[in-house]
Amino acid sequence: MIHIDQYAYANRLRAVHPGEKLAFAAITAGICLASPSLIGQLAILMTMAAATVAIVGIPWRFYLKLMLVPAAFLLAGIVTVAVSFSSQPDPGLHGIDLWGFAVGIRDRDFVVASSLVARSLGTVSCLYFLSLSTPMVEIIGVLKRCRVPAVLVELMTIIYRFIFVLMETTRQIHTAQVSRLGYHSLSASYRDLGQLTSCLFHRSMLKSQMLFVTLSSRCYSGEIRVLEPRRRLSLRRGLLIGGIDAVLLAVALATRGWQRW
Amino acid sequence: MSRKLLGALGWFGLVALLSPGQAYAMHIMEGFLPAPHAILWAIVTLPFLVAGLRSIQNTVKEAPHLKMLLGLAGAFVFVLSALKLPSVTGSCSHPTGVGLGTILFRPAAMSVLGIIVLFFQAVLLAHGGLTTLGANTFSMAVVGPFVSYGLYKGSCRLGAPLAVAVFLAAALGDLATYVTTSAQLALAFPAQTGGFWESFVKFNAIFAVTQVPLAIGEGLLTVVVFNLLSVYSRGELRDLSIPVREVRA
Numbered sequence: 001m002i003h004i005d006q007y008a009y010a011n012r013l014r015a016v017h018p019g020e021k022l023a024f025a026a027i028t029a030g031i032c033l034a035s036p037s038l039i040g041q042l043a044i045l046m047t048m049a050a051a052t053v054a055i056v057g058i059p060w061r062f063y064l065k066l067m068l069v070p071a072a073f074l075l076a077g078i079v080t081v082a083v084s085f086s087s088q089p090d091p092g093l094h095g096i097d098l099w100g101f102a103v104g105i106r107d108r109d110f111v112v113a114s115s116l117v118a119r120s121l122g123t124v125s126c127l128y129f130l131s132l133s134t135p136m137v138e139i140i141g142v143l144k145r146c147r148v149p150a151v152l153v154e155l156m157t158i159i160y161r162f163i164f165v166l167m168e169t170t171r172q173i174h175t176a177q178v179s180r181l182g183y184h185s186l187s188a189s190y191r192d193l194g195q196l197t198s199c200l201f202h203r204s205m206l207k208s209q210m211l212f213v214t215l216s217s218r219c220y221s222g223e224i225r226v227l228e229p230r231r232r233l234s235l236r237r238g239l240l241i242g243g244i245d246a247v248l249l250a251v252a253l254a255t256r257g258w259q260r261w
Numbered sequence: 262m263s264r265k266l267l268g269a270l271g272w273f274g275l276v277a278l279l280s281p282g283q284a285y286a287m288h289i290m291e292g293f294l295p296a297p298h299a300i301l302w303a304i305v306t307l308p309f310l311v312a313g314l315r316s317i318q319n320t321v322k323e324a325p326h327l328k329m330l331l332g333l334a335g336a337f338v339f340v341l342s343a344l345k346l347p348s349v350t351g352s353c354s355h356p357t358g359v360g361l362g363t364i365l366f367r368p369a370a371m372s373v374l375g376i377i378v379l380f381f382q383a384v385l386l387a388h389g390g391l392t393t394l395g396a397n398t399f400s401m402a403v404v405g406p407f408v409s410y411g412l413y414k415g416s417c418r419l420g421a422p423l424a425v426a427v428f429l430a431a432a433l434g435d436l437a438t439y440v441t442t443s444a445q446l447a448l449a450f451p452a453q454t455g456g457f458w459e460s461f462v463k464f465n466a467i468f469a470v471t472q473v474p475l476a477i478g479e480g481l482l483t484v485v486v487f488n489l490l491s492v493y494s495r496g497e498l499r500d501l502s503i504p505v506r507e508v509r510a
Contacts, residue, residue, distance in 0.1 A: 069388065079467065159381070
């Protein structure tokens with residue numbers, strides 16, 4: 001149902017300690033966000049994309065499709081940053097004349113927008129490395145060890161578990177509705193989606209009561225305890241992560257001054 | 262200024278119409294905010310999160326089954342945001358679930374549920390981001406719910422019909438979220454000549470094309486849902502201490 005989640009459970013880095021993967025993604029994202037240089041960010045994008053496709057083992061077609069997910073926001077965002085208007089002719093504005101307005105791009109805005117694309121996609125590639133290689137359950141396990149409040153961790157566990165249950169319920173209700181000529185017009189769509197939502201709410205509340213009864217009958221006392229798979233930290237991988245990040249940091253620092261067009 | 266504004270609206274309307282159309286709630290994507298802004302918004306959001314967690318901890322101590330209820334509520338809001346709103350234009354947009362969630366589960370709980378839902382959306386759906394989690398939580402799980410709840414309570418107190426109160430809460434909650442996000446983006450990327458305000462107008466104009474229909478659609482849907490809930494789920498609504506009255510869409 002959720003492809004990212006499926007890959008997170010079935011990839012080549014499944015047996016690696018989640019802390020290592022989280023640290024690699026977080027440190028690289030930090031370098032990318034703080035990096036003053038476009039080339040450093042592009043280097044991070046390339047490294048993370050290569051790592052995700054070649055090492056984690058994600059099909060590159062799927063990875064490319066995933067990269068297009070934030071495209072709409074990115075496009076709208078950079079157009080907004082890059083394009084300006086002026087009601088008087090403006091020599092700094094490279095562009096066209098539209099109904100008496102000068103519409104175009106300023107030099108500085110072009111630099112800002114292009115570094116924005118590189119930074120965003122670089123950080124996105126770090127997020128994808130984490131989300132495609134590490135199951136949510138293990139990410140939550142790491143958060144728990146990082147002293148995130150117990151209530152928050154437990155709510156995350158319950159929510160994650162029931163997202164899939166409720167999505168399946170939604171799918172079944174939707175199929176039942178469509179097979180009975182649901183959603184055939186705009187007003188019918190609103191009515192039917194409303195019915196779906198209220199039914200989903202009703203089922204959610206019912207499930208929460210059942211979950212409490214079930215847990216209570218198994219001696220629940222305010223804490224859900226589960227066995228976690230034991231993963232070993234490896235010094236070799238730790239050094240590799242440190243090495244890669246050191247190189248990326250060096251590239252970012254060395255190419256700092258290259259961007260003055 | 263108004264001529265300039267008109268031109269800006271026209272141009273961005275054109276651009277936004279041409280851009281591909283899957284309109285999600287407006288989450289700032291991963292890496293879009295510079296590091297200082299990302300950190301600042303995380304710090305601004307923190308007190309609301311702590312307050313929300315405190316209030317949850319207190320309620321859960323008295324009634325442990327409420328933890329399960331909140332968990333299911335969070336999953337419900339996540340699944341809501343994956344539904345497709347029917348629209349006239351043919352582009353498909355997704356509700357945020359903020360309005361309905363806030364009326365049902367209160368703003369304090371929504372700030373906590375909101376951050377978890379945004380976290381899952383970022384990791385599982387690649388929608389939003391972890392470095393922008395603070396900023397997105399502030400707009401969608403702090404400002405949105407508080408505006409929704411204020412409008413809902415306010416218009417109920419003024420004696421407005423429940424349908425009107427619910428519509429206003431859901432639609433204007435969405436709008437408040439999107440205007441807040443535009444302000445966050447404009448603060449991070451002020452225009453060279455017009456500064457914050459010009460940039461704010463530009464961001465508002467370009468995202469209005471997707472976000473205004475979404476707000477109206479979500480307002481309508483929430484009224485329909487609330488109407489049905491007040492007929493079929495009276496028991497649950499009473500447990501959540503929401504006045505049960507007939508609503509007409």
